[in-house]
Amino acid sequence: MPNSPRPEGRLLARNTLINLLGQGLPLVVALAAIPPTVHVLGIDRFGVLGLIWVILGYFGVFDLGLGRATARFVAEAWGRQKQHRIPLILWNAVFAQTLLGLLGSLALLGLVPFLVDHTLNIPVESQNEVRTAFYVLAAVLPLVLVSSSFSGLLEASQRFDLLNAVRAPFTAANYLIPLAGGLAGLGLPGIAGLLLLSRLLMLIIFYRVCVRLFPFIRSPARWSRAELRLLLSFGGWISVSGIVGPVLVYFDRFIIGALLPISAVAYYTMPYEMVTRLWIIPGSFIATLFPAFSYLSTTARKAALETLTARSVRYILASLGIITVFIVIYASDILNLWVGESIARESTLVLQILCLGVLVNSLAQIAYTLIQAHGRPDLTAKLHLLELPPYLLLAWELVRLWGVAGAALAWTLRVTVDALILFLLAHRLSLISPLAMQRENVPQVAGGVLAFSAIASVMVTRGSMLWEQLALLFTLLLMAIGMVWKGFLTQKERRQILGWLKREAP
Structure with missing residues (x-):
């Protein structure tokens, strides 16, 4: 074999x-x-x-x-x-x-x-x-x-x-x-x-x-009754999340349709469908993490598991964090180009709020996958079941108060609380530690993303001519690339990337 x-x-x-x-x-x-x-x-x-x-x-x-x-x-x-x-x-x-x-x-x-x-x-x-x-x-x-x-x-x-x-x-x-x-x-x-x-x-x-x-x-x-029992026991809890998850994701649209004009559903759906395409980045990574986490947790390699988890948080925070900054700052321009000025006026704030939620949820998927790979899908399923009633009530109230922006805020608050609880559960199961996060420079990366967002926000308010805006965008892109390369990647990772590029070069 x-x-x-x-x-x-x-x-x-x-x-x-x-x-x-x-x-x-x-x-x-x-x-x-x-x-x-x-x-x-x-x-x-x-x-x-x-x-x-x-x-x-x-x-x-x-x-x-x-x-x-x-x-x-x-x-x-x-x-x-x-x-x-x-x-x-x-x-x-x-x-x-x-x-x-x-x-x-x-x-x-x-x-x-x-x-x-x-x-x-x-x-x-x-x-x-x-x-x-x-x-x-x-x-x-x-x-x-x-x-x-x-x-x-x-x-x-x-x-x-x-x-x-x-x-x-x-x-x-x-x-x-x-x-x-x-x-x-x-x-x-x-x-x-x-x-x-x-x-x-x-x-x-x-x-x-x-x-x-x-x-x-x-x-x-x-x-084999024993093997089938194991499969169904584990998979049954996975299916609970599979059933409840779509309700948590999509039911806010029915609330919008019930409380607001039906056109408001479009003002929410379009930015949501656009920004959630970012999930392709963490999704591609997390698909590889599930079997890796399962392998490491069953071989009792605790240090390697903690390191891989912390490194995964750093990678997703570094990549999606920078992308989030650009989308939040240029949300109005992006929507103007994609769907026109009239829809952009109604959907810009929605896009900005949802983008922050997507970043938080992408990080939460690491802890979610880690807990399931450890053999505890019951915890993630129970969490989804517990979240459902208060989230629906919160979404109803915030949509009533603030319209489609309230729906975006309710969703982002829900995934933020979800992320905090998932990481706490992973820590309680001894699957991740603050020390591993520190070793992988996760706090420094988070601080770097926040600093870049503050700098970019100040810079974007200056200049209104098209060439000035393009020059500013180019400058921010160079800053972001430099920050990721020098600040977010280790020296070993930079050497590995350079080695790979040399091998792939004709």
Whole structure:
């Protein structure tokens, strides 16, 4: 059997870059494909397609967290040198995912008539087409869930290169297939059928990649009540967060729609959808951290775990902190260029407040991932459950008082309290220490970001001519690059980056 993959710094940096590219490709494809898709399908069909994308995105709720559970326990098996457990973990996850997928498909089939005939405002002449498309879509669910078991094996094994090589093209295909199907004259059922074939092909490729990389998983699969209990116990709490999380994220829009004119939802949604794209940066990094944290926590390497955690905080604070400063200062200009002056007037403050919340939440994701990797997903799930009622009350009151800015403030306050509690829990579990933060210069980086924001705020108030503003922006960019290079990175990290650049140079 192959040796256990050690989560070394160079490997984590490489995997982070791979994840960033893997998530960025579908995003670029989506931005390019959506406008012509709207033109080809028409606004009504595209609206149904949007619902199809939402359903595909939320299919993960049906897996009861088994995808992440697979990654966690496979990483634990690597760490404890018990590779013989890996086939047992994988195939019990596959069995459970198949069963859950079939049950979810039956549930969706039963809901289709109610959704199409009574819930969604679909024209009568289009209802048969939409109903058939949803019926086809129901068959996709087992494929999505089983694929997550194999992707969990690749995550735990730190093979994010293969994971993204498979997943990124098929995620991009979610946006290209409707465009191609529309150009070919297919209706929504035909497009749903192509999405079904796409997911089936992705599952087959995932299986072949995993078997070729780890031939020992071919060992006869057998049902294990103990392994299944472990997977479901861990994954069940993950699924609680998966269900509650979207409510914490999206329910404020319903509150805005209930208390304010419906146009206010757009003033909130547009800056939110723009600024939360920054999550691609911590998301790419944190995807590599979960198996690394799982490996280190199960091998009792406390010092290495604390160092990796503190270093992760420094990296995200240094990168996103500087980006946040620029967005907050230039929020009005950014929105003017993107959506026009009238919307910018209503949304600038929202963007600024939400941007601060995204920074705090990105840091919180490190502690969140660390706690789950340590085997305590129950703590994060219980925290989400406890947060939900007071957050909804706070959001209602702040929206009533201050409109869309109040909604942004409520969300930012919620993620700030969430971050403080998560880091406190991680400290109580002895997973992170103030001393490790000090060794990694986290307080100095935080002070540097605050100092840069103060300097930039003063500088931006001067000069109104376009060339002056461009010169100022260029100056701030140079200052930011210099600060990150000399102040936020260690000498060893600078040498490693220079060495990598020399190797990559032609």
